[in-house]
Amino acid sequence: MNRIFLQIWFGQLISTIGSYMTDFALTLWAWEMTGSATALALVSFFSQLARIPITLVAGLIVDRFNRKRLMMLGDGVAALATVGIALLYLADSLHIWHLYVAATLNGGFGQVQSLAYQTSISTLVPPAQLTRANSMNSAVHYGAAIFGPAIAGVLYPLVGLLGIAGIDVVSFGVAIATLLLCHIPQPPPRADLETRFAKLTFGFREVWRQPRLRALLLISTLFWFFHDLGGAVYDPMILARSGGSAAALASTASAAGIGGVVGAIGLSIWGGPRRRMRGMLAGFIGAGLSKTVFGLGRSPHIWVPAQFCSSLNFPLLGSSETATWMTQIAPAQQGRVFAANALVQQIVGAGAALMAGPLADRILEPAMAPKASLARIFGDLIGTGPGIGMALLYVACALAMAGVGLGGYWMPNLSTLGVSPSQPNGST
Numbered sequence: 001m002n003r004i005f006l007q008i009w010f011g012q013l014i015s016t017i018g019s020y021m022t023d024f025a026l027t028l029w030a031w032e033m034t035g036s037a038t039a040l041a042l043v044s045f046f047s048q049l050a051r052i053p054i055t056l057v058a059g060l061i062v063d064r065f066n067r068k069r070l071m072m073l074g075d076g077v078a079a080l081a082t083v084g085i086a087l088l089y090l091a092d093s094l095h096i097w098h099l100y101v102a103a104t105l106n107g108g109f110g111q112v113q114s115l116a117y118q119t120s121i122s123t124l125v126p127p128a129q130l131t132r133a134n135s136m137n138s139a140v141h142y143g144a145a146i147f148g149p150a151i152a153g154v155l156y157p158l159v160g161l162l163g164i165a166g167i168d169v170v171s172f173g174v175a176i177a178t179l180l181l182c183h184i185p186q187p188p189p190r191a192d193l194e195t196r197f198a199k200l201t202f203g204f205r206e207v208w209r210q211p212r213l214r215a216l217l218l219i220s221t222l223f224w225f226f227h228d229l230g231g232a233v234y235d236p237m238i239l240a241r242s243g244g245s246a247a248a249l250a251s252t253a254s255a256a257g258i259g260g261v262v263g264a265i266g267l268s269i270w271g272g273p274r275r276r277m278r279g280m281l282a283g284f285i286g287a288g289l290s291k292t293v294f295g296l297g298r299s300p301h302i303w304v305p306a307q308f309c310s311s312l313n314f315p316l317l318g319s320s321e322t323a324t325w326m327t328q329i330a331p332a333q334q335g336r337v338f339a340a341n342a343l344v345q346q347i348v349g350a351g352a353a354l355m356a357g358p359l360a361d362r363i364l365e366p367a368m369a370p371k372a373s374l375a376r377i378f379g380d381l382i383g384t385g386p387g388i389g390m391a392l393l394y395v396a397c398a399l400a401m402a403g404v405g406l407g408g409y410w411m412p413n414l415s416t417l418g419v420s421p422s423q424p425n426g427s428t
Helices: 003-034 037-064 067-090 096-124 127-180 196-200 202-208 211-231 234-241 246-270 276-296 300-312 314-328 331-367 373-382 388-408
Strands: none
Touching: 003 037, 003 067, 003 096, 003 127, 003 234, 003 246, 037 067, 037 096, 037 234, 037 331, 067 096, 067 127, 096 127, 096 314, 096 331, 127 246, 127 314, 202 211, 202 331, 211 276, 211 314, 211 331, 211 388, 234 246, 234 388, 246 300, 246 314, 276 300, 276 314, 276 373, 276 388, 300 314, 314 331, 331 373, 331 388, 373 388
16 A cells, blocks of 8 residues: 555544544534533534535545645634634633534534545555445544543543643654645646636536436445434434443444454455445445434443444445545546545535434423324334434444445446546455
8 A cells, every 4th residue: 555645644544533522522512511412413514514625626626726725724713613612611602503613613624634635545556445444444534432431531631621632642643744744745736727617516527427327326326325414413312322431422433443453354355346326235234223223222231332332334435435436436537536526525415413302302302202193103112212303214224235236236327436446356
């Protein structure tokens, strides 16, 4: 694997661990302050909302400007947002709406940073190793999910939110330092005569003119809509059903990380399936079925293994999909195409996050109260008590995720898409 890619990957891993530590601590603080699924879901909503206007121009920016500097900019803004939260907490002036502001900043600049990083991979890694490289990127997310909550759970009673925020800022410094020490190839700008509007809409037009890419975008958007709708109530559901237990939340987060790392390591060794669409659809189904078991569970004894099994599927589905896009789109155009895809999914994801909180707090939780209408139907299956309405929503979304994966096998435009070249180690 390319040395520069590994160097950047390591810096992103350290930075992401720090961010997960801060997110975990702030989730506990927000639940203690509000006890509301809507309040926590709105953090996700504002993060997604900020990404939407940025994504309109992010692809053009990433294709035209230095990607290394864009990644450094994203890390720098995230570090400043963490410092701002720490100062407000120190002054005893931190409120829930401050988290929405920080999520907005991180969402907007993070979108540019993420696109710059994603589109740099194909300039650093040969095509036959793209699935392996993208599985390693999954390990960044899941590795951070293992260590971030675990470290935060140990250190929070000792150093508090300020100490954890300080560690997060140092982790951003590591990420920026690794970027300073490496060179990222920049694709040469295209000498074309497109108008500004044509440049902004290029990604949408490129996807729309190819039926197979349209089908890929449609099915992945459906999957992530149901994923984000259920995911928006994930933390409050666990906290409500466990009596606000930080240990329960940390254990499920660590299980997610371990499952993701195991999946990513296995995929890195294997190299991924030759027919990437089959890998993606199998991942959709596996994740949906595992999350169904998770939603039906009532304690960490069920949640932990179910979350492990769920996360085991995401490196497969994510790397298969991303590698397919990378092989279908030229490197100099990937920023705009990836930005178009991200914009569609962010609009859908923001809508899901906005719907999830009120749907859980105002409709499903009252409907699942003892002797209420839905409780008489689903109470024996899912249980009763606080958080049961959120669990019902989570199970419904999980079943829909599996259904999307099954439906993909009947989409003819997907059957010939994403056939990878032979792996250098002979795997297929």
